Amino acid sequence: MTHRVHSTLYVELWQHSDKFASHVRMSVSTFHDLLAHINEGIRRQDTHLRRSISPEERLIVTLKFLASGESFSSLHFQFCQGISTISGIVRTTCDALWDCLLEEFLPQPSPELWLQIAEKFHEVTQFPNCVGAIDGKYIRIQKPAHPGSEYFNYKKFYSTILIAFADAQYRLIAVDIGSYGRNNDSRVFKNSVMGRRIYSGEMGLPEPRAFPGTDGPPMPFVFIGDEAFQMCGNLLKPYSSRGLDQRKRIFNYRLSHARCYVECAFGIFVGKWRIFTRPIQLHPDVVDQVVKAAVVLHNFILTKEPSPSDPEEVESALPGLQQTSRRATQAIMCLREDFSQYFLTEAGMVSWQDRML
Incomplete structure (x- = not known):
């Protein structure tokens, strides 16, 4: 777990806003605003067998997928998550983005x-x-x-x-x-x-x-x-x-x-x-x-x-x-x-x- 992208590269990128933006296509402050909008929509409960993947990591995985077009196989190696897990994260996070942002950022025009x-x-x-x-x-x-x-x-x-x-x-x-x-x-x-x-x-x-x-x-x-x-x-x-x-x-x-x-x-x-x-x-x-x-x-x-x-x-x-x-x-x-x-x-x-x- 200590060698995966989220726990190494992205922790360092928080300190370099230009490099962070090149990876997820937005500034650090915009990312945190976005996370606040959809946090509850992508949060999952921990179980007695394992800790859930954090909303922050779920969002970064999805943004990386959209920004790069990399395959689920590639993201699987980077984030040390199963391919089916990566697929599920992307799908549920895309749904949450649409549901949580639609009313404010794509409203029915009056x-x-x-x-x-x-x-x-x-x-x-x-x-x-x-x-x-x-x-x-x-x-x-x-x-x-x-x-x-x-x-x-x-x-x-x-x-x-x-x-x-x-x-x-x-x-x-x-x-x-x-x-x-x-x-x-x-x-x-x-x-x-x-x-x-x-x-x-x-x-x-x-x-x-x-x-x-x-x-x-x-x-x-x-x-x-x-x-x-x-x-x-x-x-x-x-x-x-x-x-x-x-x-x-x-x-x-x-x-x-x-x-x-x-x-x-x-x-x-x-x-x-x-x-x-x-x-x-x-x-x-x-x-x-x-x-x-x-x-x-x-x-x-x-x-x-x-x-x-x-x-x-x-x-x-x-x-x-x-x-x-x-x-x-x-x-x-x-x-x-x-x-x-x-x-x-x-x-x-x-x-x-x-x-x-």
């Missing part, structure tokens, strides 16, 4: 929270009435035993899907986890609970309001996405790349500039939790547990340690969804026209939009 997100988005990106940027990524997994074909995607590997909205601080504000990888475009999103709420206008968004700096008609609050998503009254995507005039190119650039925040969020997510850089050697149900834990940890750490990253400088290694060419209704296309026209007005233009085309 109209007031949507307004706060929109204000920050406009402050940082100058995109009006935007309540989040959406993107979908494949999470690579090993081939499941049954039914493997459901997880085999058009890029010829096995996967599940993570769809997320991000705010202008790189936090994930809503997620859909665990759809089959075979569903490779916006259909998987439209069929999800979150997608159905957006396309039916049931996301609880604030009442429409005029664009900043104008006294024009009220305009709806919107999410922004790429070509993989079908537009609706609360979701905008770029114009097709063919036959673009100056106005449409400016709109596409402004939308792309704002949408970088979800790409950056995924980049931070994967950069911190390296398990997602390779196929995860677990059953899909356990993969979902891992993804859930990583999502709430992402938000928890950003709350404690805001990221200084520039969205132009962080890229995600996760493959994106297939593009779709479904045509929107005339009313929705007119909505996009209203946004693009606003970017040409004195109130809506920015000094750099023409230089960047």
Whole structure:
């Protein structure tokens, strides 16, 4: 026991915060805050035969697994715990992270929270009435035993899907986890609970309001996405790349500039939790547990340690969804026209939009 990682290396790492952070992807103080949140959820009773593994060690084992992507066999040798014990620790701790952090760090947004997100988005990106940027990524997994074909995607590997909205601080504000990888475009999103709420206008968004700096008609609050998503009254995507005039190119650039925040969020997510850089050697149900834990940890750490990253400088290694060419209704296309026209007005233009085309 005296030679295992927890009783040697990590005891020394407490004294070196930079080295500790490189192992578990957070500072010592953030780690202790996290442990306080989930301590009771992962504590186990001692028995007359053996002492239980401490909550601290359970959390470190799980963070090491997420941060490195090492196998249970590798962690078994490092922590001197059986492979099945390591597996159980990771699963129960991931569940506890989700259960204990969900309400505070991935809450159901209220109209007031949507307004706060929109204000920050406009402050940082100058995109009006935007309540989040959406993107979908494949999470690579090993081939499941049954039914493997459901997880085999058009890029010829096995996967599940993570769809997320991000705010202008790189936090994930809503997620859909665990759809089959075979569903490779916006259909998987439209069929999800979150997608159905957006396309039916049931996301609880604030009442429409005029664009900043104008006294024009009220305009709806919107999410922004790429070509993989079908537009609706609360979701905008770029114009097709063919036959673009100056106005449409400016709109596409402004939308792309704002949408970088979800790409950056995924980049931070994967950069911190390296398990997602390779196929995860677990059953899909356990993969979902891992993804859930990583999502709430992402938000928890950003709350404690805001990221200084520039969205132009962080890229995600996760493959994106297939593009779709479904045509929107005339009313929705007119909505996009209203946004693009606003970017040409004195109130809506920015000094750099023409230089960047």
